[in-house]
Amino acid sequence: MPTPSTPLGEFDLIGKYFTRPVQRVALGVGDDCALLQPAPGMQLAVSSDMLVEGRHFLSTVAPERLGHKALAVNLSDLAACGARPLAFTLALSMPRVDERFLEGFSRGLFALAEAHGCELAGGDTTQGPLNICITVFGEVPPGQALLRSGARAGDDVYVSGTVGDARLALEAFRGTVALAGDHFEQARVAMEQPQPRVALGLALRGIASSAIDVSDGLLGDLRHILQRSNVGATLEVDRLPRTAVLAAQPLALQRECTLAGGDDYELVFTAAPAQAEAVQAAARQAATPVTRIGRIEAGSVLVLVDAQGQTVADHFGSFDHFKS
Template identity: 50%
Template sequence: MPGEFDLIRRFFHYPTSHTDLGVGDDGALLRPRPGMQLVVSTDMLVAGHHFFPQADPFLLGWKAAAVNISDMAAMAAEPRWITLALALPQADDEWVGALARGFRDCCEAYCVDWIGGDTTRGPLNLCATVFGEVPADAAVRRDGARHGDDIWISGWPGMAALGLAHLRGELQLLDGWSESCLDRLHRPIPRVALGMALRGVASAMLDVSDGLLGDLAHILERSQVGAMIEETALPLDALLAACKRTEPAMAALLGGGDDYELLFTVPREKRGQVEALGRHLELPLHRIGRILDKSGLWLQRGDGVVEAIAASGFDHFA
């Protein structure tokens, strides 16, 4: 069985492109670019809670990097450096090698230097910390939404949740859709280009990890506003095509999470900029509602009836 330092040497030591000193010392040496603020975020993935213990290690490595890189996109930052702390029940060469390849591939896809971390024996657990840069005062935070702003969501929210429900045997996806939904679950795509392009455009933003409504509630709380969601504007077509059932499709879209799509608010007068940005990036951007000057979360049904809705989402301690 390989030892800790042999594991590090064989699987976690990669060249860097914009780091003064990476793996191999007591710490990494970074040189932020002039005029930039550092953005730092940490996410943990725990076996049996965030992923199945038998998960494909390559895909798990990709996801461990991707969910952290997505946090940089959510603040309009450029991801630059990342570390990985890893607890392993045992040091299995093949498993660790596949995990490292998945993590490295995601980092390379987004030009992120893997600069270190830690390994130890313990229950299977991955904890990554990502560092990014954003021009001073250009970060998009959660507290900037204002009355009248449009609410937007990127991509295909809800597909990851349908993939998880399919894995759990809770529903059967139609032919051709299970692969797409499982790919969204296992290989999330951080919306880095979109996040950076929304500097100076979006008033508030985050990435959807715990469910659209639950995460929208974080923006509403920090901004001290409310929101109206329009049922007819919700991007349900792909979800309905995948499962042919309205109830699970709506539940996946509004409460599923694990999509890492960007949820953001934009002043109405900048609506055209967002539409042009979606065309430029070839990425669907859906305008699903608006910010209100009163507290609460509301849904306007297709028949015009308005009702209050709960901001439900994933809770790590529920």
């Protein structure tokens, strides 16, 4: 008669699923503190993000994709800063020890971590509602970090990749949009498994004048750049890059998804017109397409225009954790 397996405790759980050899971290999992060793002369870039079940992800998400996304949203912040990933910590709360969940979650987490040379340095686990908090550490040479405050009148505005599919997937889950099976899966991957644009952020150092990642909606995040830089902008809404799946939807839905959807984790950035060729060279180097979508203006007004140059009413919001 088989012997029932002994339930994992906290430290057994950490040892089995989250302890790995480290190379770039001086001291990792197992002590009260991790010891990080940035390259000589580098500054540390630090960012934290929390993912809460029912707020940031659905209970139906595959654990492997959730592990990927939990780290991806943090790596996206490093990308927007032009920082190279170094290490991260993980704080994980869950209702019970579910080894099937932990196996998939850790597999997705570490696959992305290895792809970006980012090592787990420590963290915490506890019992409670499913909640994931990651703090990521990167390194960047002094004076080379991409900031939100550098946009200047006359700069071009760009966005990487395509935007809007994550919001389209959410609408499909809500039942407001019907998507064919393969189209739904494409949109769902965009929502559940975004690709952080780390290589592009690194390539844009010294080229982009400002940058931010698109987490709460393109318009809302662009406004952060405008506010920090004390400028306005003209945005050509019909130039926003979108997939064929989204382009097949009604125009009003396309605009809602691309402008206010969020969860895209693409980079919105600005650069002087004289840097246009350098921007495209950086995009090729990072194997990530970028699209010019507008220009920075003097003043503080954000104006939306369509393909004919006509003004588009700005009724688009952005995600707010306490208002949405």
